Amino acid sequence: MQYFVYLLASRPKGTLYCGVTNALLRRVYEHKTWQVPGFTARYGVDQLVWFEAHEDINEAIAREKRIKRWRRQWKLNLIEQDNPGWEDLYWRHGGVDPTAVVPEGLRSWMA
Known part of the structure; x- marks a missing residue:
């Protein structure tokens, strides 16, 4: 299984968020549809x-923790x-439009 460390932004050089997941597209979809209450939705x-x-x-979690401690400029770089x-x-990596209705049979990409 693969794990992903990722950075989200509100806009270019805007507010940043660092996270870790084993299903990158599903997790970003959750952020895009505000299914994740808290910082990113707010x-x-x-x-x-x-x-x-x-x-x-463990390597992914350690990397996420390191990046979270970085100075903002290092993250921008x-x-x-x-x-x-x-x-x-x-x-670019196959995300689905969160405003579109995803047919039940196509939801496997989000797993």
Whole structure:
């Protein structure tokens, strides 16, 4: 199984959020549809701007904790190293429009 450490943004160089998950597209979809109460819903943080995969959950959690302690500029540099245009990577990697009704048979991509 793969685990993902990810950064979300409200807009380019806006509010940032760092998380970890084993189902990246599903988790970002939850953020985009405000199914996750709290920080990301309150501040509109739902654009996937950076992520990396890990094979070991402990390694992923440790990386997330390190990034959360980083200075803001270091996080901006990390994002801009691979995503200088601050593109929402959710769409590039097969994300589904959260305003569309997803047929039951197509929900397996979210698992």
